[in-house]
Amino acid sequence: MSLGDVDGVVALQPLCFPPPFDPSLLWQREHIERHLAVFPAGQFVATVEGRVVGSASNTIISEEAWRAHAPWEETVGGFMIETFDPTGTTLYGLDISVDPAFRGRGIARALYQARFDLVREKGLTRYGTTCRLPGFHTSGVGPPEYYADEVVAGNRTDPTLTPLLKMNLTYLGVAMDFMDDPESGNSAAILEWRPE
Numbered sequence: 497m498s499l500g501d502v503d504g505v506v507a508l509q510p511l512c513f514p515p516p517f518d519p520s521l522l523w524q525r526e527h528i529e530r531h532l533a534v535f536p537a538g539q540f541v542a543t544v545e546g547r548v549v550g551s552a553s554n555t556i557i558s559e560e561a562w563r564a565h566a567p568w569e570e571t572v573g574g575f576m577i578e579t580f581d582p583t584g585t586t587l588y589g590l591d592i593s594v595d596p597a598f599r600g601r602g603i604a605r606a607l608y609q610a611r612f613d614l615v616r617e618k619g620l621t622r623y624g625t626t627c628r629l630p631g632f633h634t635s636g637v638g639p640p641e642y643y644a645d646e647v648v649a650g651n652r653t654d655p656t657l658t659p660l661l662k663m664n665l666t667y668l669g670v671a672m673d674f675m676d677d678p679e680s681g682n683s684a685a686i687l688e689w690r691p692e
């Protein structure tokens with residue numbers, strides 16, 4: 497990602513996180529610019545004929561911050577990623593967004609490959625992230641950890657957790673009261689990948 501991609505990255509956000517997701521939680525220009533300033537090597541885009549059709553934002557957090565599995569705001573230090581720690585152990589995935597018109601073509605897989613390559617390059621312990629469960633609220637299954645277990649077992653498909661599990665991520669459990677996200681029951685699945 498470079499500064500010239502920022503408008504394209506910001507434009508993807510409402511396409512990828514439509515209501516009822518709270519629009520005030522979407523990345524704005526100043527947030528993406530800050531990520532590029534703090535950790536340029538951790539920001540990726542996928543382009544088709546110069547147009548941004550996918551993006552992946554990352555930070556690095558300490559081992560303590562990863563293990564705490566605290567709410568999103570505290571883990572990453574908010575939109576401005578104030579907990580970025582260049583000496584940390586964990587490449588933390590803040591967001592992956594693929595334009596709906598370009599889904600199912602391997603773009604998320606390619607962005608994930610870039611993340612894994614960066615973990616190896618920097619000698620980090622892991623890639624870690626937390627994943628929305630947008631299918632939870634209409635599933636009739638509760639609480640969220642039961643729903644996530646069903647998705648992990650392959651008994652249900654979730655539009656976000658199912659594709660992320662295909663990236664070889666290991667499911668570690670569910671963080672409750674993680675962020676304001678009614679579709680996911682305000683929870684998120686905790687996922688990690690470690691290099692061989």
Ligand SMILES: CC(C)(COP(=O)(O)OP(=O)(O)OC[C@H]1O[C@@H](n2cnc3c(N)ncnc32)[C@H](O)[C@@H]1OP(=O)(O)O)[C@@H](O)C(=O)NCCC(=O)NCCS
Pocket residue numbers: 512513591592593594595598599600601602603604605606626627628653654655656658659660662
């Ligand atoms: C999740 C998302 C990033 C996937 O992007 P994508 O480019 O379509 O994914 P890919 O084409 O690389 O597919 C990866 C794998 O997931 C599978 N997959 C993709 N979407 C799927 C879906 N809705 N249901 C089931 N499987 C799906 C693909 O079949 C593929 O598996 P395979 O390689 O074994 O065939 C995209 O749907 C998106 O932007 N969603 C909205 C934003 C979001 O929720 N981001 C994550 C926040 S935690």
